[in-house]
Amino acid sequence: MAPRFPVIKTVSFPDQQLLDAVGPLPDGLTACVWDFSADPLGVPLQELDVAILPYMADKGSWREELRRAAGLTLVQSQSTGVDGVSEAARPGVAVASAAGVHAASTAELAVGLMLASLRGIDVAARDQLTGTWRQQRRTSLADRRVLLVGVGGIGAEIAKRLAPFEVKLTRVGSTAREDDGGHVHEAADLLRLAPDHDILVVITPLTEATRQLVDAPLLAALPDGALVVNVARGAVVDSAALTSEVVSGRLHAAVDVFDPEPIPADHPIWRAPNALITPHLGGDTSAFPSRIVALLQRQLAAFAVGELPENLVVPGPYRADRE
Numbered sequence: 650m651a652p653r654f655p656v657i658k659t660v661s662f663p664d665q666q667l668l669d670a671v672g673p674l675p676d677g678l679t680a681c682v683w684d685f686s687a688d689p690l691g692v693p694l695q696e697l698d699v700a701i702l703p704y705m706a707d708k709g710s711w712r713e714e715l716r717r718a719a720g721l722t723l724v725q726s727q728s729t730g731v732d733g734v735s736e737a738a739r740p741g742v743a744v745a746s747a748a749g750v751h752a753a754s755t756a757e758l759a760v761g762l763m764l765a766s767l768r769g770i771d772v773a774a775r776d777q778l779t780g781t782w783r784q785q786r787r788t789s790l791a792d793r794r795v796l797l798v799g800v801g802g803i804g805a806e807i808a809k810r811l812a813p814f815e816v817k818l819t820r821v822g823s824t825a826r827e828d829d830g831g832h833v834h835e836a837a838d839l840l841r842l843a844p845d846h847d848i849l850v851v852i853t854p855l856t857e858a859t860r861q862l863v864d865a866p867l868l869a870a871l872p873d874g875a876l877v878v879n880v881a882r883g884a885v886v887d888s889a890a891l892t893s894e895v896v897s898g899r900l901h902a903a904v905d906v907f908d909p910e911p912i913p914a915d916h917p918i919w920r921a922p923n924a925l926i927t928p929h930l931g932g933d934t935s936a937f938p939s940r941i942v943a944l945l946q947r948q949l950a951a952f953a954v955g956e957l958p959e960n961l962v963v964p965g966p967y968r969a970d971r972e
Contacts, residue, residue, distance in 0.1 A: 655722045655966050657952035659692050663703035670942045675953035685711040694718055699952065701725045701945065702734070705933060712737040722966060723958065725948060727941055729755075729803065729932065730882055732855040735963045743965025745948065745958055748802050750940040751932025756806035758931050759850060759880045760814075762903035763790055766876055771925045788847075791815045796842055798862070799852035799881060800833055807852060819846065823858070836862065843870035848878065855882035865890035868900065876901040880931050883908030895921045905931050 661683035662668035668680055681697075683689035685706075689697060697718050702711055704727040715724065715737045723743040724734055731746045738744065765771055767788045776783050793816050797804060800822040808830060811818055819842060825835040834842060839862075843849070849871060853859050863886040868877070877895075879886050883906040894900040896917050903925040907918075910929060918924050944959065951958045961967055 654955045654957060655698070656955065657698045657722065659697050660699040660701065660949065660952070661689050661692070661697055662701050663706075667701070667942075667945075670938070671945045671949065675950055677953050678949060685714040695720050697721060699723045699725060702727060704728065704937075704941070705929070725945070730854055731962050732882060741965055742963070743961060743967050744963035746960045746962050747941060747944060748960045750937065750944055752802045752806045754934040754936050755803045755852070755880050755931040756810050757934075758905055758927070759803075759807045759852065759878060760810050762878050762880070762905065762925060762927070763793075763795075763848060763850070763876065766878075766901055766903040766925045767793070772922075792817070793848050794846040795819070795848045795850060796821065796839075796846035797850045797852070798836075798839070799850075799854075800828075800830075801852075801854070803880075804852045805830075807850060816848075823853075839863075839867055840870055843867055844872060846875065847872065848876045851877070851879040851881045851885055853881055853885060855884055859885050861885070861887045863887065863891075865893075868894050871900060873899055874901065876903060878902075879904040879906050882906055883910055892916070892918045892921075895924050898923060901925075905929055 657678065659679045659681065661681050663684050665682050668682060674680055679692065681689045681692040683700060684703065688694050694717060697720060700715065700718060700721060702724060716739055719739065721738060721742050723745060724738050725745045726734055727747050729746055729748050729751050731744050734744045767790055769787045791814055795811060795816045795818050797808060797818060798821045800820050808818060808820065820830065820833050821836060821839060822833045823836060826833050851863055853862065861884065865887055868890050877891060877900060888908045891902060895902045901923040905927045906929055912919065912926070948958045957967055
């Protein structure tokens with residue numbers, strides 16, 4: 650017997666603009682706007698089947714409201730990371746990510762941060778404000794030994810973009826294995842691998858297993874002058890340990906994420922000359938709107954005919970073996 654999945658009738662969008670962009674909806678689906686500041690417009694809260702979260706909103710704005718929706722079947726994130734979503738929803742509610750939507754943009758930023766930090770583009774930008782001409786030899790990305798932690802969709806896109814730069818790439822995943830790109834080391838190998846690499850790039854999801862995966866001993870194992878690039882989640886890296894290494898001048902950092910966010914104005918990492926900080930820009934580019942619309946259209950089409958939606962991180966009632 651073919652799998653059967655929960656019947657979806659009502660879907661909430663965080664704003665009218667996204668709803669208009671995704672429409673028209675497939676037959677049988679009803680949409681409403683729920684921005685989590687009040688009850689949904691047009692559909693009773695308890696009748697809501699699927700809620701689409703706002704993009705880049707403070708979790709506090711939707712965390713409490715989400716649990717009030719007792720009839721939810723699925724929560725759709727507009728981000729690749731879904732840390733905190735399943736904890737906010739009621740038990741048994743499925744969670745889907747926006748995996749793939751942000752891969753190209755985040756990979757672009759990861760490579761951009763490496764180039765900017767290594768080649769001193771951030772220093773040159775500051776010098777420009779004072780008319781300072783500071784010519785000096787900088788480090789090339791070519792021939793660098795890059796340790797890439799995370800081999801999912803975004804990790805694969807980073808690896809693809811690094812290939813033309815002639816780096817020596819080592820990849821690390823949750824488990825050791827072989828794939829089309831060669832060998833993938835397991836996370837337990839990180840401490841052993843670190844001393845032989847010039848750049849550590851972090852793009853692993855935030856889970857209990859990866860929280861502060863990049864800790865003080867791992868950072869200490871990196872060679873002097875190594876660069877730490879984080880485009881994952883801030884809490885994957887021990888912020889205090891990273892700050893200590895960067896402020897001391899031993900390591901460099903180029904980070905798009907940090908723990909906490911936003912970084913407090915008086916935090917010492919702001920003033921470290923060997924730190925390059927961007928304010929969580931990874932996936933928030935011109936590529937995002939069309940790609941999230943395309944994903945949501947595919948999700949709605951699946952809902953309408955009882956098919957399995959994409960990117961299920963928490964399956965909830967969406968089990969492929971349901972009969």
